[in-house]
Amino acid sequence: MSDHSSMDEDGEPNTSQVGSLQRTPPSAGVSPTRKKTKSAPGPGPVARVAIKWIRHTLDLASTRKTVMAVDMTRNMFAKLDELDTAVTDLVIENLQLRSQIKEARRSAEICVGVAAAQFGNELRLREAAHEQTLEAIVARYAEREALRLQELENRGPLPQQVVTQEVPVETFAQATRATTRPAKTNPGRKPDRSVSRAANRNKALKEAKQTEHIPAYIIKSCDGKDPKEVRRVVWNKVASQNIQPKCHSMIAKDGRVIIKPLNRETADILKSISKFSSLIVEDSPRWPRVMFKGVQTDIRPEDLQSSIVSQNAHLNIDEDTTDEILRPIFKQGKRDMDTTNWVMEINPKYYDRFEDATVYIGFMRCKAAAYEEVTQCHVCLRYGHPAPKCQETEPRCTHCSRKGHKAADCPAAEGDPTCANCRGKHNARDKTCSARTAFLLGRAKRTDYGVTQ
Numbered sequence: 227m228s229d230h231s232s233m234d235e236d237g238e239p240n241t242s243q244v245g246s247l248q249r250t251p252p253s254a255g256v257s258p259t260r261k262k263t264k265s266a267p268g269p270g271p272v273a274r275v276a277i278k279w280i281r282h283t284l285d286l287a288s289t290r291k292t293v294m295a296v297d298m299t300r301n302m303f304a305k306l307d308e309l310d311t312a313v314t315d316l317v318i319e320n321l322q323l324r325s326q327i328k329e330a331r332r333s334a335e336i337c338v339g340v341a342a343a344q345f346g347n348e349l350r351l352r353e354a355a356h357e358q359t360l361e362a363i364v365a366r367y368a369e370r371e372a373l374r375l376q377e378l379e380n381r382g383p384l385p386q387q388v389v390t391q392e393v394p395v396e397t398f399a400q401a402t403r404a405t406t407r408p409a410k411t412n413p414g415r416k417p418d419r420s421v422s423r424a425a426n427r428n429k430a431l432k433e434a435k436q437t438e439h440i441p442a443y444i445i446k447s448c449d450g451k452d453p454k455e456v457r458r459v460v461w462n463k464v465a466s467q468n469i470q471p472k473c474h475s476m477i478a479k480d481g482r483v484i485i486k487p488l489n490r491e492t493a494d495i496l497k498s499i500s501k502f503s504s505l506i507v508e509d510s511p512r513w514p515r516v517m518f519k520g521v522q523t524d525i526r527p528e529d530l531q532s533s534i535v536s537q538n539a540h541l542n543i544d545e546d547t548t549d550e551i552l553r554p555i556f557k558q559g560k561r562d563m564d565t566t567n568w569v570m571e572i573n574p575k576y577y578d579r580f581e582d583a584t585v586y587i588g589f590m591r592c593k594a595a596a597y598e599e600v601t602q603c604h605v606c607l608r609y610g611h612p613a614p615k616c617q618e619t620e621p622r623c624t625h626c627s628r629k630g631h632k633a634a635d636c637p638a639a640e641g642d643p644t645c646a647n648c649r650g651k652h653n654a655r656d657k658t659c660s661a662r663t664a665f666l667l668g669r670a671k672r673t674d675y676g677v678t679q
Contacts, residue, residue: 269314272311273312276305279305423660431598431667434670437677438490438677438678439675441509442485443496443500443508444506445457445506446505460506463495464495471491472487472488473487473492473496474488485506511574511672512672513553513572513574514673514674515569516577516580516594516597517567517595518569518592519592520567520590520593521566527554530568530570533587533588534585534587541585542579552571552572554568605621606646607622607655608646610665624646624654625638625644626643645659645661647659
Protein backbone atom coordinates (compact mmCIF):
# COMPACT_ATOMS: atom_id res chain seq x y z
CA MET A 227 0.00 0.00 0.00
CA SER A 228 1.39 3.45 -0.94
CA ASP A 229 1.63 6.28 1.50
CA HIS A 230 -1.39 7.97 -0.06
CA SER A 231 -3.55 4.87 -0.41
CA SER A 232 -5.77 6.06 2.38
CA MET A 233 -6.40 9.42 0.66
CA ASP A 234 -8.15 10.32 -2.65
CA GLU A 235 -6.78 12.41 -5.49
CA ASP A 236 -7.65 15.74 -3.80
CA GLY A 237 -5.74 14.79 -0.63
CA GLU A 238 -8.86 14.07 1.41
CA PRO A 239 -9.10 10.89 3.53
CA ASN A 240 -10.82 7.93 1.92
CA THR A 241 -14.22 7.63 3.58
CA SER A 242 -14.60 3.96 2.69
CA GLN A 243 -11.46 3.08 4.61
CA VAL A 244 -12.43 5.38 7.47
CA GLY A 245 -15.80 3.61 7.72
CA SER A 246 -14.05 0.27 7.84
CA LEU A 247 -11.92 1.45 10.74
CA GLN A 248 -14.92 2.59 12.77
CA ARG A 249 -16.55 0.25 15.32
CA THR A 250 -19.74 -1.47 14.31
CA PRO A 251 -22.77 -0.32 16.28
CA PRO A 252 -23.91 -2.61 19.11
CA SER A 253 -26.63 -5.10 18.36
CA ALA A 254 -30.13 -4.27 19.56
CA GLY A 255 -31.22 -5.84 22.85
CA VAL A 256 -27.69 -6.54 24.10
CA SER A 257 -25.87 -4.12 26.36
CA PRO A 258 -22.29 -3.97 25.21
CA THR A 259 -19.72 -4.33 27.92
CA ARG A 260 -16.08 -3.41 27.97
CA LYS A 261 -13.52 -4.96 30.18
CA LYS A 262 -11.68 -2.39 32.21
CA THR A 263 -8.59 -2.67 34.26
CA LYS A 264 -7.71 -0.68 37.31
CA SER A 265 -4.88 1.11 35.49
CA ALA A 266 -6.91 1.96 32.34
CA PRO A 267 -8.28 5.53 32.33
CA GLY A 268 -11.96 6.19 31.96
CA PRO A 269 -13.68 7.07 28.67
CA GLY A 270 -13.95 10.72 29.63
CA PRO A 271 -10.21 11.45 29.93
CA VAL A 272 -9.47 9.39 26.78
CA ALA A 273 -12.01 11.38 24.75
CA ARG A 274 -10.63 14.69 26.01
CA VAL A 275 -7.03 13.70 25.12
CA ALA A 276 -8.09 12.53 21.62
CA ILE A 277 -10.04 15.73 20.93
CA LYS A 278 -7.09 17.89 22.06
CA TRP A 279 -4.67 15.96 19.81
CA ILE A 280 -6.96 16.15 16.76
CA ARG A 281 -7.51 19.88 17.30
CA HIS A 282 -3.76 20.48 17.65
CA THR A 283 -3.00 18.42 14.53
CA LEU A 284 -5.60 20.26 12.47
CA ASP A 285 -4.19 23.59 13.63
CA LEU A 286 -0.73 22.54 12.47
CA ALA A 287 -2.05 21.20 9.14
CA SER A 288 -3.89 24.44 8.44
CA THR A 289 -0.66 26.44 8.67
CA ARG A 290 1.19 24.24 6.17
CA LYS A 291 0.94 24.22 2.42
CA THR A 292 1.97 20.59 1.97
CA VAL A 293 -0.37 17.63 2.17
CA MET A 294 -0.73 15.83 5.54
CA ALA A 295 1.79 13.02 5.93
CA VAL A 296 0.80 9.38 6.08
CA ASP A 297 1.95 8.89 9.67
CA MET A 298 -0.06 11.85 10.75
CA THR A 299 -3.10 10.50 8.90
CA ARG A 300 -2.74 7.15 10.58
CA ASN A 301 -2.41 8.80 13.94
CA MET A 302 -5.50 10.83 13.09
CA PHE A 303 -7.48 7.64 12.40
CA ALA A 304 -6.15 6.05 15.60
CA LYS A 305 -7.27 9.03 17.64
CA LEU A 306 -10.65 8.98 15.93
CA ASP A 307 -10.92 5.30 16.83
CA GLU A 308 -10.10 6.10 20.48
CA LEU A 309 -12.64 8.91 20.43
CA ASP A 310 -15.30 6.58 19.01
CA THR A 311 -14.50 3.98 21.67
CA ALA A 312 -14.70 6.57 24.44
CA VAL A 313 -18.04 7.87 23.16
CA THR A 314 -19.38 4.32 22.96
CA ASP A 315 -18.25 3.65 26.53
CA LEU A 316 -19.95 6.83 27.67
CA VAL A 317 -23.17 5.75 25.99
CA ILE A 318 -22.91 2.33 27.63
CA GLU A 319 -22.32 3.83 31.07
CA ASN A 320 -25.23 6.20 30.51
CA LEU A 321 -27.48 3.25 29.68
CA GLN A 322 -26.29 1.37 32.76
CA LEU A 323 -26.91 4.38 35.00
CA ARG A 324 -30.39 4.82 33.53
CA SER A 325 -31.19 1.17 34.18
CA GLN A 326 -29.91 1.49 37.76
CA ILE A 327 -32.02 4.60 38.30
CA LYS A 328 -35.10 2.83 36.96
CA GLU A 329 -34.40 -0.18 39.18
CA ALA A 330 -33.91 2.03 42.25
CA ARG A 331 -37.11 3.93 41.44
CA ARG A 332 -38.99 0.65 41.01
CA SER A 333 -37.61 -0.64 44.35
CA ALA A 334 -38.58 2.59 46.10
CA GLU A 335 -42.10 2.36 44.69
CA ILE A 336 -42.35 -1.24 45.89
CA CYS A 337 -41.11 -0.27 49.40
CA VAL A 338 -43.54 2.64 49.59
CA GLY A 339 -46.37 0.38 48.48
CA VAL A 340 -45.48 -2.25 51.08
CA ALA A 341 -45.23 0.39 53.83
CA ALA A 342 -48.57 1.90 52.79
CA ALA A 343 -50.16 -1.56 52.83
CA GLN A 344 -48.75 -2.30 56.29
CA PHE A 345 -49.95 1.06 57.60
CA GLY A 346 -53.39 0.44 56.12
CA ASN A 347 -53.56 -3.00 57.72
CA GLU A 348 -52.48 -1.58 61.10
CA LEU A 349 -55.05 1.19 60.81
CA ARG A 350 -57.80 -1.29 59.96
CA LEU A 351 -56.80 -3.50 62.91
CA ARG A 352 -56.92 -0.54 65.29
CA GLU A 353 -60.28 0.54 63.95
CA ALA A 354 -61.61 -2.99 64.42
CA ALA A 355 -60.26 -3.10 68.00
CA HIS A 356 -61.81 0.30 68.71
CA GLU A 357 -65.15 -0.87 67.37
CA GLN A 358 -64.96 -4.00 69.51
CA THR A 359 -64.22 -1.87 72.59
CA LEU A 360 -67.18 0.40 71.84
CA GLU A 361 -69.43 -2.61 71.34
CA ALA A 362 -68.27 -4.07 74.67
CA ILE A 363 -68.95 -0.77 76.45
CA VAL A 364 -72.41 -0.51 74.91
CA ALA A 365 -73.17 -4.13 75.84
CA ARG A 366 -71.96 -3.57 79.42
CA TYR A 367 -74.07 -0.43 79.74
CA ALA A 368 -77.13 -2.26 78.36
CA GLU A 369 -76.57 -5.11 80.81
CA ARG A 370 -76.35 -2.73 83.77
CA GLU A 371 -79.44 -0.88 82.61
CA ALA A 372 -81.31 -4.19 82.36
CA LEU A 373 -80.20 -5.13 85.87
CA ARG A 374 -81.34 -1.77 87.19
CA LEU A 375 -84.76 -2.13 85.56
CA GLN A 376 -85.08 -5.65 86.92
CA GLU A 377 -84.28 -4.42 90.44
CA LEU A 378 -86.92 -1.72 90.11
CA GLU A 379 -89.48 -4.32 88.98
CA ASN A 380 -88.60 -6.60 91.90
CA ARG A 381 -89.14 -3.77 94.36
CA GLY A 382 -92.69 -3.32 93.16
CA PRO A 383 -94.61 -0.08 92.69
CA LEU A 384 -93.41 2.72 94.92
CA PRO A 385 -95.94 4.56 97.04
CA GLN A 386 -96.63 8.01 95.75
CA GLN A 387 -96.22 10.84 98.18
CA VAL A 388 -99.34 12.84 98.74
CA VAL A 389 -98.74 16.55 98.38
CA THR A 390 -101.30 18.61 100.23
CA GLN A 391 -102.46 21.99 99.09
CA GLU A 392 -101.23 23.63 102.27
CA VAL A 393 -97.59 23.20 101.16
CA PRO A 394 -97.63 23.99 97.42
CA VAL A 395 -94.61 23.19 95.30
CA GLU A 396 -93.41 26.43 93.79
CA THR A 397 -89.98 25.68 92.37
CA PHE A 398 -88.43 22.91 90.32
CA ALA A 399 -86.02 22.06 93.13
CA GLN A 400 -88.89 21.59 95.57
CA ALA A 401 -90.75 19.45 93.04
CA THR A 402 -87.68 17.29 92.59
CA ARG A 403 -87.34 16.79 96.34
CA ALA A 404 -91.06 15.97 96.64
CA THR A 405 -90.83 12.97 94.30
CA THR A 406 -89.93 9.49 95.48
CA ARG A 407 -87.78 8.60 92.48
CA PRO A 408 -84.74 6.55 93.56
CA ALA A 409 -81.32 8.11 93.15
CA LYS A 410 -79.22 7.05 90.17
CA THR A 411 -76.32 4.87 91.16
CA ASN A 412 -73.56 3.32 89.14
CA PRO A 413 -72.44 0.04 90.77
CA GLY A 414 -69.40 -0.25 88.49
CA ARG A 415 -67.94 3.11 89.47
CA LYS A 416 -65.05 3.13 91.92
CA PRO A 417 -65.30 6.10 94.30
CA ASP A 418 -62.28 8.31 94.77
CA ARG A 419 -61.41 7.75 98.41
CA SER A 420 -58.38 10.02 98.42
CA VAL A 421 -60.61 13.05 99.06
CA SER A 422 -62.29 11.38 102.03
CA ARG A 423 -58.94 10.20 103.41
CA ALA A 424 -57.53 13.72 103.17
CA ALA A 425 -60.62 15.13 104.90
CA ASN A 426 -60.36 12.56 107.70
CA ARG A 427 -56.66 13.30 108.10
CA ASN A 428 -57.23 17.06 108.36
CA LYS A 429 -60.04 16.51 110.84
CA ALA A 430 -57.89 14.24 113.03
CA LEU A 431 -54.99 16.73 112.94
CA LYS A 432 -57.30 19.57 113.90
CA GLU A 433 -58.64 17.60 116.86
CA ALA A 434 -55.10 16.69 117.96
CA LYS A 435 -54.07 20.36 117.89
CA GLN A 436 -57.07 21.37 119.99
CA THR A 437 -56.31 18.74 122.65
CA GLU A 438 -54.42 19.82 125.74
CA HIS A 439 -50.82 18.65 125.70
CA ILE A 440 -49.86 16.41 128.62
CA PRO A 441 -46.08 16.08 128.98
CA ALA A 442 -44.36 12.72 129.23
CA TYR A 443 -41.77 11.74 131.82
CA ILE A 444 -38.52 9.81 131.43
CA ILE A 445 -37.26 7.44 134.11
CA LYS A 446 -33.64 8.20 134.91
CA SER A 447 -31.14 5.42 135.42
CA CYS A 448 -29.90 5.02 139.00
CA ASP A 449 -26.73 3.34 140.19
CA GLY A 450 -27.33 -0.28 141.08
CA LYS A 451 -31.00 -0.23 140.02
CA ASP A 452 -32.63 -1.57 136.92
CA PRO A 453 -35.01 0.79 135.03
CA LYS A 454 -37.82 -1.67 135.71
CA GLU A 455 -37.17 -1.42 139.46
CA VAL A 456 -37.20 2.37 139.24
CA ARG A 457 -40.48 2.20 137.32
CA ARG A 458 -41.93 0.00 140.08
CA VAL A 459 -40.89 2.56 142.71
CA VAL A 460 -42.47 5.39 140.73
CA TRP A 461 -45.63 3.34 140.29
CA ASN A 462 -45.93 2.79 144.05
CA LYS A 463 -45.64 6.53 144.65
CA VAL A 464 -48.27 7.32 142.02
CA ALA A 465 -50.63 4.61 143.29
CA SER A 466 -50.33 5.86 146.85
CA GLN A 467 -51.67 9.30 145.81
CA ASN A 468 -54.16 8.22 143.13
CA ILE A 469 -56.48 5.26 143.43
CA GLN A 470 -57.00 4.91 139.68
CA PRO A 471 -53.92 6.22 137.84
CA LYS A 472 -54.06 6.21 134.05
CA CYS A 473 -50.78 6.17 132.18
CA HIS A 474 -48.92 4.29 129.47
CA SER A 475 -45.23 3.36 129.51
CA MET A 476 -42.97 2.43 126.62
CA ILE A 477 -39.31 1.64 125.99
CA ALA A 478 -37.57 3.75 123.34
CA LYS A 479 -34.97 2.48 120.88
CA ASP A 480 -32.17 3.93 123.00
CA GLY A 481 -33.37 2.01 126.09
CA ARG A 482 -35.11 4.88 127.87
CA VAL A 483 -38.34 4.16 129.73
CA ILE A 484 -41.00 6.79 128.97
CA ILE A 485 -44.19 7.24 131.00
CA LYS A 486 -47.09 8.99 129.28
CA PRO A 487 -49.93 10.09 131.63
CA LEU A 488 -53.39 9.89 130.09
CA ASN A 489 -55.24 12.30 132.38
CA ARG A 490 -54.52 15.51 134.24
CA GLU A 491 -54.58 13.95 137.75
CA THR A 492 -51.85 11.42 136.94
CA ALA A 493 -49.82 14.12 135.16
CA ASP A 494 -49.94 16.39 138.25
CA ILE A 495 -48.74 13.55 140.49
CA LEU A 496 -45.83 12.76 138.16
CA LYS A 497 -44.95 16.45 137.99
CA SER A 498 -44.80 16.71 141.78
CA ILE A 499 -42.64 13.58 141.95
CA SER A 500 -40.22 15.03 139.38
CA LYS A 501 -39.82 18.18 141.48
CA PHE A 502 -38.88 16.41 144.71
CA SER A 503 -37.19 13.28 143.34
CA SER A 504 -34.49 12.51 140.81
CA LEU A 505 -36.13 9.31 139.63
CA ILE A 506 -38.02 10.90 136.73
CA VAL A 507 -37.60 14.03 134.65
CA GLU A 508 -40.15 15.82 132.49
CA ASP A 509 -39.64 15.35 128.75
CA SER A 510 -39.47 18.71 127.01
CA PRO A 511 -42.38 19.00 124.55
CA ARG A 512 -41.90 19.71 120.87
CA TRP A 513 -42.61 23.25 119.71
CA PRO A 514 -44.97 23.70 116.74
CA ARG A 515 -43.43 24.81 113.46
CA VAL A 516 -44.56 27.72 111.29
CA MET A 517 -43.37 28.68 107.80
CA PHE A 518 -42.88 32.37 107.00
CA LYS A 519 -43.12 32.85 103.24
CA GLY A 520 -41.37 35.68 101.38
CA VAL A 521 -38.61 36.62 103.86
CA GLN A 522 -35.58 38.58 102.65
CA THR A 523 -32.60 36.33 101.99
CA ASP A 524 -30.09 38.80 103.45
CA ILE A 525 -31.69 38.98 106.91
CA ARG A 526 -29.76 37.20 109.64
CA PRO A 527 -31.43 34.44 111.69
CA GLU A 528 -30.60 36.14 114.99
CA ASP A 529 -32.44 39.29 113.85
CA LEU A 530 -35.70 37.54 113.01
CA GLN A 531 -37.23 37.63 116.51
CA SER A 532 -36.40 41.30 117.13
CA SER A 533 -37.74 42.30 113.71
CA ILE A 534 -41.00 40.39 114.17
CA VAL A 535 -41.62 41.72 117.69
CA SER A 536 -40.79 45.36 116.87
CA GLN A 537 -42.64 45.56 113.52
CA ASN A 538 -45.86 43.72 114.41
CA ALA A 539 -47.72 45.42 117.23
CA HIS A 540 -50.91 43.52 116.35
CA LEU A 541 -49.31 40.34 117.73
CA ASN A 542 -49.46 41.87 121.26
CA ILE A 543 -45.94 40.80 122.17
CA ASP A 544 -44.00 43.02 124.56
CA GLU A 545 -40.75 44.26 123.02
CA ASP A 546 -39.00 43.98 126.39
CA THR A 547 -39.86 40.31 126.81
CA THR A 548 -37.05 37.92 127.63
CA ASP A 549 -38.90 34.82 126.44
CA GLU A 550 -37.62 32.89 123.49
CA ILE A 551 -40.47 33.35 121.03
CA LEU A 552 -39.13 31.55 117.96
CA ARG A 553 -36.25 29.39 116.84
CA PRO A 554 -35.15 29.49 113.18
CA ILE A 555 -34.73 25.90 111.93
CA PHE A 556 -34.05 25.95 108.17
CA LYS A 557 -34.84 27.72 104.91
CA GLN A 558 -36.66 26.54 101.82
CA GLY A 559 -36.73 27.83 98.26
CA LYS A 560 -34.35 28.62 95.42
CA ARG A 561 -30.98 30.07 96.32
CA ASP A 562 -30.81 32.65 93.55
CA MET A 563 -34.05 34.39 94.58
CA ASP A 564 -34.44 37.62 96.55
CA THR A 565 -36.83 36.00 99.04
CA THR A 566 -36.92 32.68 100.86
CA ASN A 567 -39.18 30.69 103.18
CA TRP A 568 -38.12 30.35 106.81
CA VAL A 569 -39.34 27.43 108.94
CA MET A 570 -39.28 28.32 112.65
CA GLU A 571 -40.37 26.75 115.90
CA ILE A 572 -42.79 28.95 117.85
CA ASN A 573 -43.17 29.14 121.61
CA PRO A 574 -46.46 27.37 122.47
CA LYS A 575 -47.64 30.44 124.42
CA TYR A 576 -47.54 32.56 121.23
CA TYR A 577 -48.48 29.95 118.63
CA ASP A 578 -52.11 31.06 118.21
CA ARG A 579 -50.91 34.57 117.29
CA PHE A 580 -48.78 33.34 114.37
CA GLU A 581 -51.10 30.70 112.91
CA ASP A 582 -52.43 31.96 109.54
CA ALA A 583 -51.23 35.50 110.32
CA THR A 584 -49.60 38.22 108.24
CA VAL A 585 -46.37 39.62 109.68
CA TYR A 586 -43.87 42.23 108.53
CA ILE A 587 -40.19 41.26 108.49
CA GLY A 588 -37.80 43.92 107.25
CA PHE A 589 -39.11 45.38 103.99
CA MET A 590 -41.36 42.40 103.25
CA ARG A 591 -44.90 41.41 104.17
CA CYS A 592 -44.85 37.69 104.89
CA LYS A 593 -47.53 35.06 105.27
CA ALA A 594 -47.27 32.68 108.23
CA ALA A 595 -48.80 29.19 108.02
CA ALA A 596 -48.50 25.95 109.95
CA TYR A 597 -45.71 23.72 108.64
CA GLU A 598 -46.98 20.15 108.48
CA GLU A 599 -44.65 18.58 105.93
CA VAL A 600 -43.11 15.18 106.65
CA THR A 601 -39.48 14.26 106.01
CA GLN A 602 -39.45 11.10 103.90
CA CYS A 603 -36.31 9.16 103.04
CA HIS A 604 -35.64 8.69 99.32
CA VAL A 605 -33.88 5.36 99.94
CA CYS A 606 -36.05 3.31 102.32
CA LEU A 607 -39.18 5.53 101.86
CA ARG A 608 -39.82 5.67 105.64
CA TYR A 609 -40.81 8.84 107.46
CA GLY A 610 -38.84 10.82 110.01
CA HIS A 611 -35.31 10.95 108.57
CA PRO A 612 -33.60 12.18 105.37
CA ALA A 613 -31.68 10.02 102.91
CA PRO A 614 -28.15 10.96 104.19
CA LYS A 615 -29.04 9.50 107.62
CA CYS A 616 -30.58 6.30 106.26
CA GLN A 617 -29.01 2.97 107.22
CA GLU A 618 -30.29 1.13 104.14
CA THR A 619 -27.96 0.56 101.20
CA GLU A 620 -30.37 -0.54 98.45
CA PRO A 621 -33.06 1.84 97.19
CA ARG A 622 -36.71 0.84 97.38
CA CYS A 623 -39.13 1.37 94.50
CA THR A 624 -41.95 3.85 95.16
CA HIS A 625 -44.26 1.91 92.83
CA CYS A 626 -43.90 -1.79 93.69
CA SER A 627 -42.09 -1.33 97.09
CA ARG A 628 -39.38 -3.87 96.14
CA LYS A 629 -35.68 -3.29 96.76
CA GLY A 630 -32.94 -3.08 94.16
CA HIS A 631 -34.39 -0.62 91.66
CA LYS A 632 -36.09 2.75 91.37
CA ALA A 633 -39.50 3.66 89.99
CA ALA A 634 -38.05 4.67 86.60
CA ASP A 635 -36.72 1.11 86.11
CA CYS A 636 -39.62 -0.76 87.73
CA PRO A 637 -40.43 -4.03 85.89
CA ALA A 638 -44.01 -3.91 87.22
CA ALA A 639 -44.73 -0.33 86.16
CA GLU A 640 -47.95 -1.31 84.38
CA GLY A 641 -49.38 -3.08 87.45
CA ASP A 642 -51.10 -1.62 90.49
CA PRO A 643 -48.83 0.27 92.92
CA THR A 644 -48.06 -1.00 96.41
CA CYS A 645 -47.12 1.33 99.25
CA ALA A 646 -43.91 0.42 101.08
CA ASN A 647 -45.26 1.71 104.42
CA CYS A 648 -48.93 0.65 104.66
CA ARG A 649 -49.07 -1.93 101.79
CA GLY A 650 -51.98 -0.04 100.27
CA LYS A 651 -52.70 0.23 96.56
CA HIS A 652 -51.11 3.64 96.05
CA ASN A 653 -47.69 5.16 95.50
CA ALA A 654 -45.34 5.41 98.48
CA ARG A 655 -45.32 9.23 98.15
CA ASP A 656 -49.10 9.56 98.32
CA LYS A 657 -50.01 12.24 100.87
CA THR A 658 -53.16 10.37 101.87
CA CYS A 659 -51.19 7.29 103.00
CA SER A 660 -52.37 5.92 106.35
CA ALA A 661 -48.76 5.55 107.56
CA ARG A 662 -48.10 9.21 106.80
CA THR A 663 -51.29 10.20 108.62
CA ALA A 664 -50.26 8.10 111.63
CA PHE A 665 -46.85 9.79 111.66
CA LEU A 666 -48.48 13.23 111.54
CA LEU A 667 -50.87 12.36 114.38
CA GLY A 668 -48.05 10.98 116.53
CA ARG A 669 -46.00 14.13 115.98
CA ALA A 670 -49.01 16.34 116.75
CA LYS A 671 -49.59 14.49 120.03
CA ARG A 672 -45.96 15.12 121.02
CA THR A 673 -46.26 18.83 120.17
CA ASP A 674 -47.45 21.48 122.60
CA TYR A 675 -49.74 23.95 120.79
CA GLY A 676 -50.41 26.01 123.92
CA VAL A 677 -53.95 24.67 124.46
CA THR A 678 -55.12 24.73 128.09
CA GLN A 679 -58.38 23.32 129.41
